Amino acid sequence: MDLFEYQGKELLRRFEVPVPEGRVAQSPEEAAEAARFLGGKVVVKAQVLVGGRGKQGGVKVVDSPEAAAAAAEEIMSIDFYDQEGYKLKTADPASLSDADRERLERTVPMRAKRVLVERAGELKDEYYCSFLVDRTNRSFLGILTSEGGMDVEEVNERTPEKIAKVGIDPLLGFSDFYGRAMTFGGNIPAEARKGVLAILPKLFRAFVELDASQIEINPLVLTADDKVVALDAKVIIDDSAAFRLPFFDELKAAHEVPEQERAAKEKGLNLIKLDGNVGIIGNGAGLVMSTLDVVKDAGGEAANFLDVGGGANAEVLSNALEIITSNPEVRSIFINIFGGITRCDLVAEGIIDALNRLSVNVPIVVRLDGTNAELGRKILADNPNEMLQTAETMLGAADLAVKLANKGGGN
């Protein structure tokens, strides 16, 4: 789970990481109240999970409660794009390739439902700091550089020697020499050294105890009064650790998800909404991704990503079909199952159940293989339905589903 800045900072505060004093606001009125409480100059920041929100107008410094309310109102009406999308949106339209144009069209902007109002102060310097699970080395990594700010990736490409990347042994934990390696290696200037050396073990402890897969502080700042403070926080929590994180569900509740995804989640299904018209149901993330690919190759566009998981049964399949058909964009459905733990006979039963239960009026193409595939195909054959077709192979099924979608029809 990606945390909003205000959530990440709330957690970091528990580990005594210095963060600016601030309050989260859900309306312009609340923003004004927060500004009044904090007094003086404040910064109003969009709480939205995109990179580069500053460039998109999502961060404003104001010096009165009224101005804070106005800033909040403005910020909450901005259409935010992720960095890729923002680059496309602001590029010269003539320079875009067809693929880019298409991608831009498909990109759904986000709104900030909250702003974080924080006391603003003078800064002397900005650094970049992060701790993360390092997949490459199957270990932990601490990153620190005095070349902070948004362009740290560019720094990494041009002058990687300016960025300290220090592997941290997960069993040893954070011994202070790691902090010195980061601080001296990242060229942190002398005046900030003590503050940085003090903050690093706290950040690392937060990283471990929050089961974070990443904590990124960008920028980590040196204030005019020589304090080192985390001015932003991008925290990602490992969903698998939710069972031992008492705060997990509460933080999760603040995240909005599209209605269809929410309904799917409630039924234990992993759905991501997309913008095409071929509904996809498959078992296993890899197979579903592969299904998206072959649908694209056949000239179609997937309407969703829906993984029914490893042990899908009749009920799961029936639920999945119910959710997919609730999307009015869907023109055909491709059910692609390779049974392992999943038994194809149960999948077939689920399909029949859904067809009986719901008034499905888009064509469904089913491809069954693996455990009990014969039996599953027989069940489908024994329950003929005009909306139902089967295919022998994954590629054949994709072709058929795309053809049917492009033919039109639908609900």
Add this chain to the structure above:
Amino acid sequence: MDLFEYQGKELLRRFEVPVPEGRVAQSPEEAAEAARFLGGKVVVKAQVLVGGRGKQGGVKVVDSPEAAAAAAEEIMSIDFYDQEGYKLKTADPASLSDADRERLERTVPMRAKRVLVERAGELKDEYYCSFLVDRTNRSFLGILTSEGGMDVEEVNERTPEKIAKVGIDPLLGFSDFYGRAMTFGGNIPAEARKGVLAILPKLFRAFVELDASQIEINPLVLTADDKVVALDAKVIIDDSAAFRLPFFDELKAAHEVPEQERAAKEKGLNLIKLDGNVGIIGNGAGLVMSTLDVVKDAGGEAANFLDVGGGANAEVLSNALEIITSNPEVRSIFINIFGGITRCDLVAEGIIDALNRLSVNVPIVVRLDGTNAELGRKILADNPNEMLQTAETMLGAADLAVKLANKGGGN
């Protein structure tokens, strides 16, 4: 630092280790009050750092406040011996060797200044459990056996397979499989298994976070209502970790030390009082122990163990002499210095200073070697004093010091 039972249990409670409800009492009146507060049957236990206090009458079960007061009064008047001493004391005097008889004579019994009054309950079973720093493997060790009680060392000799000894990786920490290896390996019966499995990680956490070199629970008991409780606690804290243990000094204050040892400690000297008449000053624990040995070989008995440490200077030596001469038993003093960091010229200056400052009326034999030894000897020669003699070698110095002590004299 060896903790009293009540201190160890107080600390273990912070780690949610179940211990009996109890109060410490410094007088019979306080014991009665504690018994009144607890109500019903209570056990009154001597707080004294010896093994086998039970055999020596140090543990009494009573069922009224009055009886608790009487028990406390009796317990606080017992002369407690350590296990070795108790064995000698209770043996047939005729069966003792000369060395044993001599050792018995030299053994100073201890008194309990406090009793612990605890609620008494019915027990179904007793086990033995400990965690310790394992010098042999330079690691941690967890020990557990259903064969609890005082004779666990015998069990270890006769049937070592009944005792689970599980090495615990100091970096990995306590993963639950260690607990299962201890519990199943130690033959803990099924009814106690859950309670034991729950207590082990807590004990281990206490072991690590208290910087203990040992936590021994003997017995760990299964109560009549099927709870697993630490009925006793022998906790040893690593003195080197005192700087990070906020409770260290407070607990230390409860430990009585002989006046001379206390005075030495205040001056930063490591002194242990012994029962002979040759005062010993040396630098380095090994050299001082070796000095005790050669004094004994020369037919003498050391009056103390005093290590002035690695970087002894004039002031340290002067203080050391002051403390040694405050012991009226001392008949001669042997100063044995091999200078490494310690400079012999400073040692000599310290001796001269002490002789000028104090009225020393026992003979002092000085042996200097190593760094600046020539210079040191010259300083002594330049400041003649009738109480002062020098010797070329350690063995020669020992002979001389013993001869002088046996000749009598003294203050």
Add this chain to the structure above:
Amino acid sequence: MAVIVDERTKLVVQGLTGAEGTFHSLRNRDYGTDLVAGVTPGKGGIQHEGVPIFDTVAAAVDGTGANTSMVFVPARFAADAILESFEAGIDTIVAITEHIPAMDMARVVTYLRSSDRDVTLIGPNCPGVISPGRANVGIIPGEVCSQAPGPVGFVSRSGTLVYQIVHELTQLGLGQSTCVGIGGDPIPGSDFIDVLSRFRDDPETEVVVLVGEIGGDAEERAAAWAKENLGKPLVGYFAGREAPPGKRMGHAGAIVSGSQGTWQAKADAFREAGYPVAKNPSEVAQLVAGLRG
């Protein structure tokens, strides 16, 4: 030969007495795997479906000579179970359990790698390992594989794509030496390179199939390693070419890997190393067949 599991495999299953554990353990036994023990603390001494149950893995190893374990316990107990197998002297551990926290796996993998012993951990969150005709440890349906050992070494991050693509290989008559699902978790016990190096050393394996996914840089590193070290033909396939780009929080990931983890980056890495990349699962089998020409 084959790698990781074979005729010498003596399997103990942690969590065998659970419903899932029982189902898959017995399927493995039916396939021919030498299933010697199960471990469920507190149930030591019983027999379950003809399999002796022990309280600890150490007791199972003592009692049966088990050398391979399969972990089927719930996620919150699984890291500990892996460590228990390791400490009991097990050399091959296959962890099926999904949703083990990455923090736990970072510690487990570090611990295993720091030992002097040569221990193989496959998974977690993986379908397991099958050496056709020899042994099956995990949940890969034996029916998708060749009946007899063959020349293709197969390794995949994705579970169901193992079934799909191995099935396609089998249908084209391309038998497998061993099929390994390494799982898609951030901290896998074995990564592509670990398994590729086993295939390199296995004389039966003549060609290798690697099935990846978008995200991370495991495929890119595998290509670079293989070019220098594998010495055998390699065919790649990566799911997710058309998947929507994931939201990305901050810069840390890119600073570390230097790769964006896209399909294109992975395909480029393979092609630059001289390895063909299949467009879809069926093409994998066709490319292998072509190489075997």
Add this chain to the structure above:
Amino acid sequence: MAVIVDERTKLVVQGLTGAEGTFHSLRNRDYGTDLVAGVTPGKGGIQHEGVPIFDTVAAAVDGTGANTSMVFVPARFAADAILESFEAGIDTIVAITEHIPAMDMARVVTYLRSSDRDVTLIGPNCPGVISPGRANVGIIPGEVCSQAPGPVGFVSRSGTLVYQIVHELTQLGLGQSTCVGIGGDPIPGSDFIDVLSRFRDDPETEVVVLVGEIGGDAEERAAAWAKENLGKPLVGYFAGREAPPGKRMGHAGAIVSGSQGTWQAKADAFREAGYPVAKNPSEVAQLVAGLRG
């Protein structure tokens, strides 16, 4: 040859700029040790008594090729300093600092032992290592040793007894190959056996002196190991024969070691292994002289 330190030693001192650090580092340099760097975080770039100072050990290694470190920092920072040296690639670490908590050392020693590298840690709470005529790393006064290398390998748990007994050896003309003070802490970086095995492999060392103390079972284990592995004469001396028996809390210690750690137990172990035990420091030298005929 010699062991642990010699002419190839390039020394970096952690905590060189402190008073004690400066004093002993310069003494080591005066002895002939190749002192190449000091480390004091925040002082990188200065020269101190002609020694270049770096912020980190890694920077010192980069800048000077240091291969040996001496740790002179206060106890609460010392475990971290040892780890820093290790991670910077230093292969020989001599930790003089005393009073490092045993918990810290247990973690440090476990970490070092779990690495693939062959790293030697001597100490903590030790006087260091001297190879007469070659290099001195620590606080052992060079004057007590022979001027030229000799045939006696010397290892001791006690500090000042190193001085005393090596001095007696030197006075009898018995030169030393290397003298090692391993320190008396509960968790030493190297124990007797570690050092004995170095002496076994050192062709210059013809006879070994082991100086122990009462308590623990390190001497007993050393005797058992030496009997099977050393292949050279060994003389033992143990301080504390007449020391008052320490108070003993509980049973744990005895259950672990099976030894009471008394002088008698240690002497018996040596004698049973066929090694003479000296009654006092002077007798050590006499016994060695006797062995050398």
